[in-house]
Amino acid sequence: MGVGGAVHRAKTPSNGKIGRASAPYLLILPSILFAFWIIGYPIYDMANMSVHAVNRFGKTAAFNDFANYQRLFSHQLFIGCLIRTLVWTVFVVGGTVLLSVPIALILNEKFFGRTLARIIIMLPWAVSLTMTGIVWRWSLNGQFGMVNATLANFGLQDTPVEWLATSTTAFPILIAIGILVSIPFTVTVILGGLSSLQADVFEAAKIDGASGWQRFRYLTLPLIRPFLNIVLVLNFIYVFNSFPLIWVMTQGDPANSTDILVTWLYKLAFRYGELGIASALSIVMFLILLALTIVYAALAMRNERSTA
Amino acid sequence: MYQTKKSRVISLLAGTAAIVFASTAAQAETIRVVLGYYSAATQGLFEGMAKDFMEKHPGDEVKIEVIQWDNLQQRLTTDIAGGTEPDIAMIGTRWLVDYVKNDIAEPMDLTPEFKASFIESFLSPSTFDGTMYGLPVAASARAMYYNKDLLAKAGVNEPPTNWDGVVDTARKIKALGTDAYGFALQGKEIETDAYWYYSLWTHGGELIKDGKSGVASPEAIKALTLYKSMIDEGLTEPDPSGLNRQDIERLFKQGRIGMILTGPWLRGQIKADAPTLNYALSPIPEGTTKATYGVTDTLMVFKSSKQKELAMKFLTETAFSPKWRIEFSTKEGFLPVMKEEAAAPVFADDPQLKAFTDMLPYARFAPPVANWEQMVDAVIAAVQKVYIGQAQPEAALKEAAATIDGLIQQ
Numbered sequence: 001m002g003v004g005g006a007v008h009r010a011k012t013p014s015n016g017k018i019g020r021a022s023a024p025y026l027l028i029l030p031s032i033l034f035a036f037w038i039i040g041y042p043i044y045d046m047a048n049m050s051v052h053a054v055n056r057f058g059k060t061a062a063f064n065d066f067a068n069y070q071r072l073f074s075h076q077l078f079i080g081c082l083i084r085t086l087v088w089t090v091f092v093v094g095g096t097v098l099l100s101v102p103i104a105l106i107l108n109e110k111f112f113g114r115t116l117a118r119i120i121i122m123l124p125w126a127v128s129l130t131m132t133g134i135v136w137r138w139s140l141n142g143q144f145g146m147v148n149a150t151l152a153n154f155g156l157q158d159t160p161v162e163w164l165a166t167s168t169t170a171f172p173i174l175i176a177i178g179i180l181v182s183i184p185f186t187v188t189v190i191l192g193g194l195s196s197l198q199a200d201v202f203e204a205a206k207i208d209g210a211s212g213w214q215r216f217r218y219l220t221l222p223l224i225r226p227f228l229n230i231v232l233v234l235n236f237i238y239v240f241n242s243f244p245l246i247w248v249m250t251q252g253d254p255a256n257s258t259d260i261l262v263t264w265l266y267k268l269a270f271r272y273g274e275l276g277i278a279s280a281l282s283i284v285m286f287l288i289l290l291a292l293t294i295v296y297a298a299l300a301m302r303n304e305r306s307t308a
Numbered sequence: 309m310y311q312t313k314k315s316r317v318i319s320l321l322a323g324t325a326a327i328v329f330a331s332t333a334a335q336a337e338t339i340r341v342v343l344g345y346y347s348a349a350t351q352g353l354f355e356g357m358a359k360d361f362m363e364k365h366p367g368d369e370v371k372i373e374v375i376q377w378d379n380l381q382q383r384l385t386t387d388i389a390g391g392t393e394p395d396i397a398m399i400g401t402r403w404l405v406d407y408v409k410n411d412i413a414e415p416m417d418l419t420p421e422f423k424a425s426f427i428e429s430f431l432s433p434s435t436f437d438g439t440m441y442g443l444p445v446a447a448s449a450r451a452m453y454y455n456k457d458l459l460a461k462a463g464v465n466e467p468p469t470n471w472d473g474v475v476d477t478a479r480k481i482k483a484l485g486t487d488a489y490g491f492a493l494q495g496k497e498i499e500t501d502a503y504w505y506y507s508l509w510t511h512g513g514e515l516i517k518d519g520k521s522g523v524a525s526p527e528a529i530k531a532l533t534l535y536k537s538m539i540d541e542g543l544t545e546p547d548p549s550g551l552n553r554q555d556i557e558r559l560f561k562q563g564r565i566g567m568i569l570t571g572p573w574l575r576g577q578i579k580a581d582a583p584t585l586n587y588a589l590s591p592i593p594e595g596t597t598k599a600t601y602g603v604t605d606t607l608m609v610f611k612s613s614k615q616k617e618l619a620m621k622f623l624t625e626t627a628f629s630p631k632w633r634i635e636f637s638t639k640e641g642f643l644p645v646m647k648e649e650a651a652a653p654v655f656a657d658d659p660q661l662k663a664f665t666d667m668l669p670y671a672r673f674a675p676p677v678a679n680w681e682q683m684v685d686a687v688i689a690a691v692q693k694v695y696i697g698q699a700q701p702e703a704a705l706k707e708a709a710a711t712i713d714g715l716i717q718q
């Protein structure tokens with residue numbers, strides 16, 4: 001084939017040029033089409049379902065004038081779930097990044113037992129979210145849980161506290177555990193960024209008399225910014241759509257006060273059989289994430305250009 | 309090494325051939341049965357029925373698949389949407405109305421004698437407009453379990469028969485000053501609503517009355533106010549909205565609950581986990597009337613099935629034969645649904661089981677309405693708001709009733 005191509009090129013140089021320029025694209029075209037189909041078809045199907053009447057068994061009927069969207073937006077639980085989703089996402093992602101940067105900085109220093117420390121930080125990653133959720137659910141059980149037992153042993157508690165019984169304790173706890181499970185991935189990415197930094201720049205800054213904080217603020221932070229951007233966008237998407245922790249620990253209880261959009265979506269689709277509203281909600285969530293990601297990517301790129 | 313490899317290849321080939329063969333030749337005579345998981349015994353019981361049936365009908369095949377109850381509805385929904393539904397499925401009887409409405413369940417043409425062999429109250433939940441769409445496979449009613457030792461310590465020798473008695477007994481248990489609680493109250497997850505229906509029904513309330521929700525009726529408000537006052541007085545475990553059914557049952561097994569309302573399965577669990585627990589059973593406490601919650605699961609045949617006749621034969625000849633019914637109900641710990649079954653010594657001579665069967669005439673079932681699961685969650689949200697003190701009973705129940713009325717009209 002290589003020989004044939006060479007002969008062909010030799011004979012018609014002008015055609016060969018075009019052929020050579022487009023060849024890579026032609027070669028990856030099937031994969032691109034396939035990827036578009038894999039990603040695009042479910043979105044198309046979901047969008048299609050969201051504007052039709054659907055029964056609980058997924059059989060679509062007539063176009064229904066966006067009635068699914070109307071019912072979704074006028075549903076008494078929608079706004080509450082949306083606000084909680086944003087609170088949940090902002091706090092989990094914010095907390096994760098705020099904690100991960102110092103952890104990554106420490107793990108980037110050379111000290112005795114660093115490898116062990118890195119492994120310990122990464123280990124929770126190997127445990128599935130569902131397992132983490134079950135373990136915490138057990139630990140936080142008011143009557144039989146380890147947390148209350150420990151507190152009682154230290155004399156810090158007279159009567160057992162049901163941690164997951166009200167949203168005032170349950171939701172902050174969920175956020176804290178959300179942060180805990182997001183740290184390994186975030187630290188890994190930031191650590192990768194830190195290890196790519198050139199030591200001589202920091203040495204030069206040190207000689208010029210820059211303090212530790214100044215070196216962090218004006219050198220480290222701008223240099224690892226691309227990594228922070230990636231971490232923010234990916235975590236935002238993961239956490240926004242994060243289902244297992246909340247589902248396992250509270251199922252949105254009590255009285256929907258720990259429900260976020262994705263747990264409510266699951267109830268709508270698989271418990272209530274409201275596939276119409278559920279597909280409309282899926283599309284709304286998809287658009288929210290898409291919009292936020294595009295805005296953030298645009299901002300990050302503009303920043304990069306202006307600093308460059 | 310070579311030998312094992314070779315035999316593995318051969319068995320793989322044989323397996324493939326079997327699959328190909330089965331899917332071509334046996335297509336006309338295979339029925340697939342999807343079941344919910346009750347216990348480790350479920351699979352074996354139905355495999356036994358299938359074996360029995362296949363011996364009687366050589367050439368035909370019955371394939372059994374057991375699925376967790378939590379995933380069953382979702383699995384069947386996806387199957388139906390994709391056109392790969394089985395021939396027979398076990399479902400919660402309250403789902404049946406959606407299956408009938410969407411023309412998925414096959415009406416059952418049964419002989420009068422076969423119908424007459426069932427305890428009648430169990431047939432009504434699967435009957436719509438005079439036509440039956442399913443057979444009750446597992447039935448349970450609820451009763452009150454009480455800890456005899458704990459009650460005796462508190463100076464109560466006879467279990468309370470009404471709610472005033474329950475409150476009184478719980479106060480005495482509280483006065484003991486131990487870590488035991490008088491009355492267990494379930495506050496989250498599956499059947500949190502049912503735990504409140506006991507109070508609602510015995511106070512004379514109805515879930516649905518004249519086509520409207522009855523959860524905000526004066527009786528309903530009274531029923532919920534009673535529970536709330538018991539929480540406030542410390543007669544239940546603290547913060548009930550943190551405990552699901554297993555949690556309160558576990559407390560009872562540890563001897564830390566005076567009275568709990570639940571189903572027959574707890575007997576088996578006590579036998580296994582807390583054999584020394586001195587307990588007994590009595591009817592659900594009365595308010596103005598007697599009531600209990602009756603729950604059945606149903607075996608139904610799909611309209612799309614190509615082997616409806618064979619599927620029906622499997623149900624009427626084997627699955628609902630007295631032999632297998634007795635085997636099933638005793639192993640799984642359910643109440644008998646057929647008369648011959650109920651007359652069998654295992655059931656007739658069991659005094660504990662009598663507490664449940666005696667209540668059957670007063671049993672209420674979940675109303676056969678569409679959107680039931682959504683109504684349940686509206687009720688659960690309302691009672692939870694009251695349990696955690698976020699809303700007053702009347703306001704919370706009115707909100708739930710409005711939601712339910714909206715769902716009824718849908």
